[in-house]
Amino acid sequence: MGLRRTAWRRKWGVSLAALLGTALLAGGMQPAEAKTKDGKWRIYLSLSYSGNSWQSEAANIVKALAKTPPFDKTVELTEVISGTDPQAQISDYESMIANGADGIVSFPISSTALNRTVHRGCQQGTLFFMYDATVTEPCAYNISYITSGFGENSAQALVNALGGKGKIFLSRGVPGNSVDERHTSGAMHVFKQYPGIEIAAEYYSYWDDRTTQQETAKALAAHPDVDGIWAQAGEFGAIQALMQANPDRLVPVTGENSNGFRLALANPDYQAKGLAGVSAGSPPAQSGFAFKLMMEILEGKREPLAEGERNIQYPLPWVPADKVQLCKGDTFEDGCNTFPEGKVPSSFVTEVFNPELLPELSLASALDGKPTADATIQPLPADAVEKAPDAPGINCRQCEAPEDIYSLTKVEPTVKP
Amino acid sequence: MTQSSETMDGPATTPQDTRRAQRLSSTSVAVIAIYGLVVAMILLSRAVSPAFGGLSQVETIFYLAAFLVFCAFGQGLVILVRGLDLSIASLITLGGVLSTALMAGSNDGLFYILPAILLACALIGVVSGIGVTFFAIPPFIMTMAVGIIVYSLCLGFTQGTPRGFPSPLLRDLMQARLLAIPAPIWLLLAFVAVGTVLQGYSAFGRKLNAVGNNPEAAYVAGLSARTLTISAYAVSAACAGLTGILLAAYANGATLRMGDDYLLPSIAAVVVGGSSILGGRGSFLGTVGGALLLTTLATILSALGIGQGWKTILEGLVILVALIVLREQVFDALQAGLRGLKKG
Numbered sequence: 060m061g062l063r064r065t066a067w068r069r070k071w072g073v074s075l076a077a078l079l080g081t082a083l084l085a086g087g088m089q090p091a092e093a094k095t096k097d098g099k100w101r102i103y104l105s106l107s108y109s110g111n112s113w114q115s116e117a118a119n120i121v122k123a124l125a126k127t128p129p130f131d132k133t134v135e136l137t138e139v140i141s142g143t144d145p146q147a148q149i150s151d152y153e154s155m156i157a158n159g160a161d162g163i164v165s166f167p168i169s170s171t172a173l174n175r176t177v178h179r180g181c182q183q184g185t186l187f188f189m190y191d192a193t194v195t196e197p198c199a200y201n202i203s204y205i206t207s208g209f210g211e212n213s214a215q216a217l218v219n220a221l222g223g224k225g226k227i228f229l230s231r232g233v234p235g236n237s238v239d240e241r242h243t244s245g246a247m248h249v250f251k252q253y254p255g256i257e258i259a260a261e262y263y264s265y266w267d268d269r270t271t272q273q274e275t276a277k278a279l280a281a282h283p284d285v286d287g288i289w290a291q292a293g294e295f296g297a298i299q300a301l302m303q304a305n306p307d308r309l310v311p312v313t314g315e316n317s318n319g320f321r322l323a324l325a326n327p328d329y330q331a332k333g334l335a336g337v338s339a340g341s342p343p344a345q346s347g348f349a350f351k352l353m354m355e356i357l358e359g360k361r362e363p364l365a366e367g368e369r370n371i372q373y374p375l376p377w378v379p380a381d382k383v384q385l386c387k388g389d390t391f392e393d394g395c396n397t398f399p400e401g402k403v404p405s406s407f408v409t410e411v412f413n414p415e416l417l418p419e420l421s422l423a424s425a426l427d428g429k430p431t432a433d434a435t436i437q438p439l440p441a442d443a444v445e446k447a448p449d450a451p452g453i454n455c456r457q458c459e460a461p462e463d464i465y466s467l468t469k470v471e472p473t474v475k476p
Numbered sequence: 477m478t479q480s481s482e483t484m485d486g487p488a489t490t491p492q493d494t495r496r497a498q499r500l501s502s503t504s505v506a507v508i509a510i511y512g513l514v515v516a517m518i519l520l521s522r523a524v525s526p527a528f529g530g531l532s533q534v535e536t537i538f539y540l541a542a543f544l545v546f547c548a549f550g551q552g553l554v555i556l557v558r559g560l561d562l563s564i565a566s567l568i569t570l571g572g573v574l575s576t577a578l579m580a581g582s583n584d585g586l587f588y589i590l591p592a593i594l595l596a597c598a599l600i601g602v603v604s605g606i607g608v609t610f611f612a613i614p615p616f617i618m619t620m621a622v623g624i625i626v627y628s629l630c631l632g633f634t635q636g637t638p639r640g641f642p643s644p645l646l647r648d649l650m651q652a653r654l655l656a657i658p659a660p661i662w663l664l665l666a667f668v669a670v671g672t673v674l675q676g677y678s679a680f681g682r683k684l685n686a687v688g689n690n691p692e693a694a695y696v697a698g699l700s701a702r703t704l705t706i707s708a709y710a711v712s713a714a715c716a717g718l719t720g721i722l723l724a725a726y727a728n729g730a731t732l733r734m735g736d737d738y739l740l741p742s743i744a745a746v747v748v749g750g751s752s753i754l755g756g757r758g759s760f761l762g763t764v765g766g767a768l769l770l771t772t773l774a775t776i777l778s779a780l781g782i783g784q785g786w787k788t789i790l791e792g793l794v795i796l797v798a799l800i801v802l803r804e805q806v807f808d809a810l811q812a813g814l815r816g817l818k819k820g
């Protein structure tokens with residue numbers, strides 16, 4: 060089917076595509092009108108599954124924003140959880156489109172399986188805003204950090220901390236997932252340059268603290284002399300496993316944004332035992348940015364982007380140990396980026412806030428989906444949108460990755476290969 | 477076990493006495509064989525990694541297997557009475573979520589909150605048991621439904637982010653060492669001792685065996701099959717709750733998916749451990765052996781530098797081979813052969 064369509068496209072060539080493009084662009088330029096009876100925008104929040112802190116926080120942020128004035132009067136938000144099966148999300152999208160959705164903010168389960176439905180929805184005038192994960196359908200907006208180089212930057216930071224040689228573990232995400240593959244290929248690009256780096260074990264931890272802890276414990280049984288761990292989300296579990304195996308010897312760990320990990324990085328006792336590293340990776344705040352951007356386009360406050368230009372990069376959070384700053388209150392104020400022990404669970408993903416893009420949010424927004432008292436929706440800065448580079452199979456079809464796809468943006472190599 | 481069943485079944489099935497004793501002894505041979513297999517795997521694993529085969533590997537295996545053993549005990553009892561408990565994953569989550577939320581990082585009230593959580597879990601098990609016995613709902617449907625409801629309650633209660641922290645006392649316990657051995661391993665040994673007595677040697681265990689063997693006969697013999705079945709589900713739910721509490725202390729927090737990795741392995745441990753999936757036969761020591769076998773296998777596979785697909789295939793293959801080799805017929809044949817040798 061896919062092949063046939065491609066052939067058909069090639070046959071009819073540029074003219075038809077141009078015609079279609081103009082039609083769509085014209086449709087998009089008209090100021091849309093709200094479709095519910097009471098004049099509210101009909102917006103859907105479509106999730107993969109609820110059940111880990113990251114997914115819940117991302118969803119809660121959107122729910123909190125939808126309750127913040129003036130959105131509380133202008134937006135009707137419906138949350139739909141589709142599980143982990145793309146087929147379920149396809150049928151959920153179909154019902155949303157049939158119900159006359161003005162916009163769908165979504166964590167897409169597959170980067171390719173949803174394309175046809177998304178394309179149909181776009182033609183019916185529904186805006187699609189994907190956060191964190193992406194789709195390759197060009198009419199959808201992708202708001203994601205994926206292209207921002209988590210894998211290669213964190214790998215280089217680990218190599219630097221190890222002085223260019225040592226035995227390491229790779230704690231990966233979900234097998235077969237395009238995000239995991241992008242991160243890992245970026246990391247391997249760096250590790251391969253250093254013959255002194257030996258990958259002693261590689262395991263899938265499903266982006267979960269407890270799974271990471273147990274998988275790391277198993278790997279430590281075989282390699283108690285490991286020198287460093289490169290981890291995706293779940294990294295706090297890796298630290299717990301290290302502590303368990305040998306409380307007197309820690310090693311450098313790079314990972315994502317759990318509060319427990321950041322506190323550990325900044326802990327002088329742990330540092331003395333050998334812990335170093337950097338906290339980076341996927342911020343739940345992407346969902347809030349996606350939602351606000353969608354509303355600005357829907358309300359005509361911002362021009363829609365042309366198809367093919369709709370991949371937007373969310374900046375990579377980057378917090379090395381010496382940049383960890385404890386927050387005094389319930390938001391990121393004065394450059395703080397971590398909450399004190401006991402305020403939030405260890406697995407809480409800290410990057411829920413963004414003082415520039417999402418000043419409306421507080422801790423209660425991320426934890427319970429509650430709006431912040433006295434907050435009103437602030438316009439996004441004019442330069443909020445940063446175009447993401449092409450990543451074939453992730454945010455575009457039939458495209459080529461730039462040659463410098465794995466170039467380092469956050470850290471310089473301090474050791475020569 | 478052998479003696480107990482003789483007294484139990486003596487009056488009801490006199491002509492089968494000797495055959496039954498023989499079968500049970502072959503079950504205990506199977507149990508010994510599992511432990512032999514575990515030891516062999518550990519010794520052979522030295523080929524995989526030079527760090528293997530030592531005490532620290534054994535320690536890791538015991539530590540990781542402990543959680544599986546805790547919930548597999550309950551699963552074993554339910555399977556013994558011809559049931560299946562699919563609500564284990566959700567009850568592990570419930571135990572973890574409740575313990576972190578209620579303890580909230582302090583030790584206050586630890587000694588009444590923990591029993592209260594276990595009791596709450598047990599009551600949910602009672603609900604499953606009532607559905608299975610009084611309403612004759614197939615066990616796997618009943619426990620699956622209860623599991624979904626419990627999981628959804630956890631999801632609603634936590635809004636997706638489980639709050640709080642485990643009690644520091646429990647957390648320290650999971651990290652502590654007693655006589656150079658991690659405290660959880662002592663906990664495991666104590667649990668195994670109690671569980672073995674409860675399932676194999678106590679009146680309760682013998683009655684469960686009887687109900688699983690032949691519910692009608694047990695009823696005729698004056699046992700309340702329903703009450704016994706319900707209590708098996710209650711114990712299973714409480715064990716899952718305990719697993720959740722300890723897992724949350726181990727991982728310093730609860731997650732909503734924390735029980736998922738234990739559901740199928742708990743059933744596998746019971747079956748690999750020589751219990752019949754159809755009920756009526758099994759020993760807890762076998763289940764413990766099954767759990768150790770699965771964990772040892774996972775530890776070794778994790779150290780092999782092969783792709784995830786191959787790891788999973790190998791895991792499945794080894795479990796299959798273990799099941800085939802550990803079948804009682806194999807031991808019966810071996811025994812017959814040995815006897816033949818002695819006589820000859």
